[in-house]
Amino acid sequence: MDFLTLCQQRYSERRYSDKPVSQADLDYILACAQLAPSAVNKQPWHFYVVQGESLQKVAPIYRRETFKEAPMCLVITGNHAESWHRYDGKDHCDIDIAIVTEHIVLAAAERGINTCWVCNFDVDACKNWLQLPENEEPMVLIPMGYASAEGGATVKKRKELAQLVTYLP
Numbered sequence: 001m002d003f004l005t006l007c008q009q010r011y012s013e014r015r016y017s018d019k020p021v022s023q024a025d026l027d028y029i030l031a032c033a034q035l036a037p038s039a040v041n042k043q044p045w046h047f048y049v050v051q052g053e054s055l056q057k058v059a060p061i062y063r064r065e066t067f068k069e070a071p072m073c074l075v076i077t078g079n080h081a082e083s084w085h086r087y088d089g090k091d092h093c094d095i096d097i098a099i100v101t102e103h104i105v106l107a108a109a110e111r112g113i114n115t116c117w118v119c120n121f122d123v124d125a126c127k128n129w130l131q132l133p134e135n136e137e138p139m140v141l142i143p144m145g146y147a148s149a150e151g152g153a154t155v156k157k158r159k160e161l162a163q164l165v166t167y168l169p
């Protein structure tokens with residue numbers, strides 16, 4: 001599959017069947033995450049794999065059908081004490097976490113596994129659940145699995161390239 005086709009095929013799935021994600025697929029996805037670039041190569045991320053009984057803990061953190069159904073979820077955290085801070089103080093943690101998360105969702109899509117970026121969750125409840133230290137922020141939840149009959153790809157709505165690109169003379 002070429003990269004454009006992969007980008008077209010990935011979409012945000014919010015309804016999942018109970019079909020499990022294999023350990024081999026998860027290993028592949030995590031290997032792709034491990035290779036993500038980061039500012040000054042700080043790799044300020046951690047991945048919590050949520051499956052089995054612990055899935056019950058994630059459901060109240062994001063109260064949608066998604067987490068009642070998905071057989072697996074990743075909690076991706078960023079450590080602000082590890083991330084690179086530029087001379088002007090800008091913390092690059094968010095950028096690094098966005099890159100590694102996109103590696104994860106694209107690697108999953110390549111393996112035919114559905115995902116959804118989720119940032120609109122209860123961050124404090126998640127921190128309490130995982131007993132995270134002050135500097136470690138839960139940034140993204142990624143449900144993983146296979147679309148149920150209620151799910152499936154929707155038509156991509158995107159701005160036109162002409163609105164997004166300026167060619168400078």
Ligand SMILES: Cc1cc2nc3c(=O)[nH]c(=O)nc-3n(C[C@H](O)[C@H](O)[C@H](O)COP(=O)(O)O)c2cc1C
Pocket residue numbers: 010011012013014116117118119120121156
């Ligand atoms: C940073 C970020 C945060 C997001 N948070 C949520 C979320 O909390 N809940 C949700 O249902 N979708 C979330 N999404 C998914 C977007 O709604 C989705 O990517 C967008 O509508 C484009 O649709 P597509 O992913 O199917 O192409 C998020 C996406 C990104 C990149």
